[in-house]
Amino acid sequence: MNVVCVFAHQDDEMRCAGTLLRLREAGHALALVCVTLGDKGLAFDTAVGYDAATEIRDREIRSVAASLGASYRCLGREDGFLADDAALRHDLITTLRELRADLVFTHWTSDYNDDHVVTAKAVTDAALFTTIASIRPDVAALERVPGIFYTHPGEGYGFEATHFVQLSSDHHAEKTRLIRLHRSQMDVMRRMRGHDYADEMAAEDRRQGGRLMVEYAEAFRPCLAERRVPWPTCLPGPLPGEEDGL
Template sequence: MRYACVFAHPDDEMRCLGTLLRLHEQGHEIAFVTLTGGDKGLPFSGPDSHERAVAVREAEIRTVAKAFDASYLCLGREDGFLYDDEPLRHDLIAALRTVDPEVIFTHWTNDYNADHVVTAKAVVDTALWTNLGSFEPHVPANDHVPRIFHVDTGAGYGFEATHFVELTAGHVARKAELIRAHASQMDVMRHLRGHDYADEMADSDRVTGARLMVAHAEGFRPCLAERRIPWPSDLPGRPAHASPAGRKGTA
């Protein structure tokens, strides 16, 4: 199957990286799409850093994409000023047709970052038009509407996971390595919080895993909009070596 991560910024894929690793191991195809280039991602580097930030962050996300033998496509909107307008919808329909996913991972519909909220809404809405040739007729229509999962946005925004993917110790370690490929953003988070995103995601995955009596897991919510509802089987099942239910020994 073909999966696409459609997020606002390079590095937003960190919230489903463990699941992507499991899907990649199973031979599924993966693509990465961002709506912005993350040009405000070097906030302590002065007012002339925007173009440099785009170059730095593109190199970082391409390093992550390479680990999945994946493509990367950026719509080039301005970081922090993303709006759900007509041009964005035209471009996003074309982008989704280009990568042609059967399943999309994207943001939750409520989030701390307005770019994330705009992205979630735009993805849910434009996905419906990817198989209708009257929309963006210059790009061949797909033969299906992609199904959508929302990634866990963290506490405080009404996200309650309903679907879960268990991660092994190997997935957790590799996930941290890939998150730290976004070195520029790790520096920002260490400056702001004293730890980086890899530490933060490991803590979050540990909390989610504890709910399932396993060491680590990622949580998702399905889109419930008609024709975009995913199947539970679109996510990986338990690892083959998983511990019996109720034992918290799985790494």
């Protein structure tokens, strides 16, 4: 199975990084796609220009991709000003086809960041076009629309999880390490909130795990917006030895 993560920025994959680790363990191919350059990501450092910020964030996400054994590509849009237009949809259709996507992770359709919202909507719509051969006939159409899972955006955005992936303590530790490869964003987060994203994700994964009476879990809900999008049933199940606990 080809698993493709399509997010707005270089660190958004943290919302499903533990699940990606489990999918990698099961032998599935992983790809990370960022829609924007992340050029506004060094929010409090006016001495660092947008080009330098882009280079820093590109280096960080490539470190994550290498650790996951994933491919990486960026669609090159300006951070903070993403628009759902024909060019973006064509790029997403092409990308999903070239990666032969079977399963897609992306943002929830309501969020604090409009880049996230635009990405979620554009990915959903582009996925529906991946099987229509007359659209972008230069790239072979998919035989089936990929399944889509939306990741948890945090509280307050109308997200109610329906699917969960259990994580072991080893998965949690590796997820924490991967998140902190985005060193520039950890510094931004500590300045904003007094802790970093890895701390925030650990608390969230414990909370979701508590719903299942396990230590850690990540939360999702499938896209059911259109009948051509299949109900995704391919998330990893309980960890070995804990099948009766979920």
